Amino acid sequence: xxxxxxxxxxxxxxxxxxxxxxxxxxxxxxxxxxxxxxxxxxxxxxxxxxxxxxxxxxxxxxxxxxxxxxxxxxxxxxxxxxxxxxxxxxxxxxxxxxxxxxxxxxxxxxxxxxxxxxxxxxxxxxxxxxxxxxxxxxxxxxxxxxxxxxxxxxxxxxxxxxxxxxxxxxxxxxxxxxxxxxxxxxxxxxxxxxxxxxxxxxxxxxxxxxxxxxxxxxxxxxxxxxxxxxxxxxxxxxxxx
Amino acid sequence: xxxxxxxxxxxxxxxxxxxxxxxxxxxxxxxxxxxxxxxxxxxxxxxxxxxxxxxxxxxxxxxxxxxxxxxxxxxxxxxxxxxxxxxxxxxxxxxxxxxxxxxxxxxxxxxxxxxxxxxxxxxxxxxxxxxxxxxxxxxxxxxxxxxxxxxxxxxxxxxxxxxxxxxxxxxxxxxxxxxxxxxxxxxxxxxxxxxxxxxxxxxxxxxxxxxxxxxxxxxxxxxxxxxxxxxxxxxxxxxxxxxxxxxxxxxxxxxxxxxxxxxxxxxxxxxxxxxxxxxxxxxxxxxxxxxxxxxxxxxxxxxxxxxxxxxxxxxxxxxxxxxxxxxxxxxxxxxxxxxxxxxxxxxxxxxxxxxxxxxxxxxxxxxxxxxxxxxxxxxxxxxxxxxxxxxxxxxxxxxxxxxxxxxxxxxxxxxxxxxxxxxxxxxxxxxxxxxxxxxxxxxxxxxxxxxxxxxxxxxxxxxxxxxxxxxxxxxxxxxxxxxxxxxxxxxxxx
Numbered sequence: 189x190x191x192x193x194x195x196x197x198x199x200x201x202x203x204x205x206x207x208x209x210x211x212x213x214x215x216x217x218x219x220x221x222x223x224x225x226x227x228x229x230x231x232x233x234x235x236x237x238x239x240x241x242x243x244x245x246x247x248x249x250x251x252x253x254x255x256x257x258x259x260x261x262x263x264x265x266x267x268x269x270x271x272x273x274x275x276x277x278x279x280x281x282x283x284x285x286x287x288x289x290x291x292x293x294x295x296x297x298x299x300x301x302x303x304x305x306x307x308x309x310x311x312x313x314x315x316x317x318x319x320x321x322x323x324x325x326x327x328x329x330x331x332x333x334x335x336x337x338x339x340x341x342x343x344x345x346x347x348x349x350x351x352x353x354x355x356x357x358x359x360x361x362x363x364x365x366x367x368x369x370x371x372x373x374x375x376x377x378x379x380x381x382x383x384x385x386x387x388x389x390x391x392x393x394x395x396x397x398x399x400x401x402x403x404x405x406x407x408x409x410x411x412x413x414x415x416x417x418x419x420x421x422x423x424x425x426x427x428x429x
Numbered sequence: 430x431x432x433x434x435x436x437x438x439x440x441x442x443x444x445x446x447x448x449x450x451x452x453x454x455x456x457x458x459x460x461x462x463x464x465x466x467x468x469x470x471x472x473x474x475x476x477x478x479x480x481x482x483x484x485x486x487x488x489x490x491x492x493x494x495x496x497x498x499x500x501x502x503x504x505x506x507x508x509x510x511x512x513x514x515x516x517x518x519x520x521x522x523x524x525x526x527x528x529x530x531x532x533x534x535x536x537x538x539x540x541x542x543x544x545x546x547x548x549x550x551x552x553x554x555x556x557x558x559x560x561x562x563x564x565x566x567x568x569x570x571x572x573x574x575x576x577x578x579x580x581x582x583x584x585x586x587x588x589x590x591x592x593x594x595x596x597x598x599x600x601x602x603x604x605x606x607x608x609x610x611x612x613x614x615x616x617x618x619x620x621x622x623x624x625x626x627x628x629x630x631x632x633x634x635x636x637x638x639x640x641x642x643x644x645x646x647x648x649x650x651x652x653x654x655x656x657x658x659x660x661x662x663x664x665x666x667x668x669x670x671x672x673x674x675x676x677x678x679x680x681x682x683x684x685x686x687x688x689x690x691x692x693x694x695x696x697x698x699x700x701x702x703x704x705x706x707x708x709x710x711x712x713x714x715x716x717x718x719x720x721x722x723x724x725x726x727x728x729x730x731x732x733x734x735x736x737x738x739x740x741x742x743x744x745x746x747x748x749x750x751x752x753x754x755x756x757x758x759x760x761x762x763x764x765x766x767x768x769x770x771x772x773x774x775x776x777x778x779x780x781x782x783x784x785x786x787x788x789x790x791x792x793x794x795x796x797x798x799x800x801x802x803x804x805x806x807x808x809x810x811x812x813x814x815x816x817x818x819x820x821x822x823x824x825x826x827x828x829x830x831x832x833x834x835x836x837x838x839x840x841x842x843x844x845x846x847x848x849x850x851x852x853x854x855x856x857x858x859x860x861x862x863x864x865x866x867x868x869x870x871x872x873x874x875x876x877x878x879x880x881x882x883x884x885x886x887x888x889x890x891x892x893x894x895x896x897x898x899x900x901x902x903x904x905x906x907x908x909x910x911x912x913x914x915x916x917x918x919x920x921x922x923x
Binding site: 236237238239240257260261263265267270271272273274275276280284285287288289317 | 693697704763764765767771772839911912916919
């Protein structure tokens with residue numbers, strides 16, 4: 189259960205996020221969409237306590253994230269490359285994250301075995317450091333590492349961007365399987381409306397920091413989103429912050 | 430086009446995240462430049478009269494010429510260490526309609542205006558003027574000599590450029606050249622073949638036949654061309670990447686497992702040090718600076734004032750502590766948000782750093798034991814200094830780290846790279862060394878040597894006993910500054 193109350197974030201007086209109330213029940217696959225600068229990454233950063241809220245709080249399973257570190261053991265995330273350690277090989281990185289989440293080397297090896305086709309033979313056993321991998325492959329490593337140790341909450345920022353089509357499809361499958369058991373809350377943000385509607389059972393649209401739509405995904409959702417986003421095509425996009 | 434490049438550079442300087450620091454550095458460099466210019470100018474003006482006074486029989490110009498080669502070798506060495514080559518971020522230019530030749534020429538022409546190229550002129554010009562007015566040389570000859578010196582300075586400049594650009598990736602290619610230089614140096618030393626003398630003779634000959642100045646100018650142009658071709662070949666995206674495709678080193682440091690909870694972090698730190706240029710040099714530096722003791726202990730002046738030995742002891746056993754500890758969270762800057770979002774209790778993270786630094790102090794402490802040769806008091810002082818470092822200085826440094834928010838790019842070489850060095854870091858370095866010296870001095874003057882030793886040891890032991898609660902306190906400080914640190918570490922650039 190993730191709850192945001194009265195949550196806002198402002199930089200130098202300019203408000204970039206303002207959410208009066210948002211509840212995300214456990215086990216939900218939650219999608220966040222919006223144009224550049226809508227506040228998606230800001231929301232995730234607040235949820236991970238990487239930035240401080242101007243007002244309000246976020247609770248992750250009843251823990252105020254900015255006041256206690258107790259949410260860390262069951263929360264995993266991949267936001268951007270700053271979540272990777274460039275001078276480790278992918279294996280070492282997985283083992284490291286595994287150790288932090290209480291899994292031993294053998295656990296990780298079995299865990300990684302199921303991602304063999306996801307990695308497409310380009311990541312494991314290549315004797316390369318993460319910093320020498322391509323952007324797409326780096327992303328794969330970050331995403332797979334975020335699923336290590338069965339976390340209760342997984343946060344992925346733009347997981348589909350930069351991935352090749354095959355991997356996108358595989359990733360969607362992985363996320364769906366994960367949320368089927370209703371034990372893991374997955375939060376995903378994306379610019380790709382098709383992917384989000386396929387993966388998420390609930391979609392929230394942010395616009396300039398405000399929550400403008402909260403949809404339970406159905407057949408009609410994609411149409412609804414497309415028409416929403418095409419209405420202000422002529423208005424011009426706000427700048428990424 | 431040159432104007433545009435200058436404009437880009439100007440913007441990047443004034444809009445960088447750490448403008449204040451860069452400005453401070455520039456001011457410092459300008460002061461140094463003024464100081465050296467003045468020193469060289471004085472030397473240049475004084476050179477002719479001085480030679481006449483101290484070497485009355487000699488011809489001043491011929492005497493100077495004999496030292497030209499020596500100076501050039503020295504200058505090349507200094508340039509190699511100190512001169513920063515102009516850089517141009519070519520990536521954004523590759524897909525723009527900017528001529529390759531133009532961008533390369535910009536870099537090269539800019540290099541010609543380096544301060545290092547003007548420095549010798551402060552000697553050459555006044556000395557030349559003296560020669561014209563006081564000596565019995567042909568004016569044209571002296572003018573030719575001055576021009577030749579200017580050209581030779583530029584030759585050294587571009588030779589340095591070539592060495593730095595072409596050979597730093599492959600230092601082995603330089604070995605033949607170094608061997609030749611060493612061979613000539615040896616011949617010179619044993620007075621078999623004095624190349625500097627013959628070089629001087631050549632310069633004398635040039636004074637007699639000033640038109641020969643075209644020779645150094647031709648060499649200068651050839652070097653310019655060589656640089657141009659070399660740089661143009663590098664004008665590709667992957668040119669800089671080539672050497673990176675090395676096989677990853679997959680050493681595991683399994684033995685760290687013994688350390689329980691902090692093992693994963695300890696492993697990570699060891700890999701950090703082992704696999705990245707800059708932290709790796711802190712290790713080499715630590716071993717090299719162990720020799721610092723010879724400087725102190727062989728000098729009788731310090732025998733009188735033992736507090737200086739405390740300084741040496743703190744310095745030698747703590748050099749890794751200072752070099753590495755000073756930048757503690759900044760080493761992890763490029764993935765600091767991950768460290769903050771992952772299941773990593775801050776205290777354990779800090780405990781691992783403290784453990785690593787403590788280990789280094791113990792190792793360096795053991796390595797300083799041979800200095801017992803210079804006296805038992807030195808051994809005792811070093812042991813106490815190590816204790817003090819472990820107990821007191823380690824927590825102080827870690828605490829100071831919470832004010833650290835300047836990112837370090839791990840790949841950059843540390844030579845003339847001030848990245849991550851801010852005012853707070855330098856301030857913290859002083860109390861680390863001065864405080865124990867002061868305590869020692871105080872107790873030695875008013876009680877005795879033993880009491881002074883005991884007070885430092887006691888302070889160290891108290892610190893070690895309190896380490897756990899100190900770490901809790903420091904973790905709190907890191908927690909408080911967390912957002913500022915995450916934000917600061919995200920800012921890349923100079």
